[in-house]
Amino acid sequence: MLEEARDENFMKRMGIAVEEDRVVVEKLDPAVPSKEALGEFIIPADDIIMHYRGQLIGWQKRGWRMDVEALHRNRGRVAYSIPSPARRANPGDWAVTPVPMLRG
Numbered sequence: 001m002l003e004e005a006r007d008e009n010f011m012k013r014m015g016i017a018v019e020e021d022r023v024v025v026e027k028l029d030p031a032v033p034s035k036e037a038l039g040e041f042i043i044p045a046d047d048i049i050m051h052y053r054g055q056l057i058g059w060q061k062r063g064w065r066m067d068v069e070a071l072h073r074n075r076g077r078v079a080y081s082i083p084s085p086a087r088r089a090n091p092g093d094w095a096v097t098p099v100p101m102l103r104g
Contacts, residue, residue, distance in 0.1 A: 060104045067100040 042050065059065040071080070081087075081096040 060102045063101055063103055065102045067102050091096040 056065060074080075078098055080099040081094065083098040083101070085097060087094055
């Protein structure tokens with residue numbers, strides 16, 4: 001089914017599948033995956049999910065992953081800024097609190 005004549009039908013079907021997924025994903029609460037992926041059944045089509053989770057782990061090990069739970073707890077009460085390399089070099093020169101980060 002590699003013929004160009006089949007592309008339009010394939011794209012239409014993929015559009016339907018993506019829309020079905022979008023509707024589900026937009027309603028997820030919490031939107032960020034849990035630390036423990038219990039009860040999941042991962043199939044090869046879920047490789048992108050596993051890749052994303054691997055990226056989250058890597059960012060956290062580097063100290064680059066925001067603590068979303070702390071952000072939600074302080075919503076409307078604390079103004080945060082995103083840390084930058086300049087902030088790491090001169091942490092005392094900034095007036096706005098950096099977002100809380102997960103370490104690990």
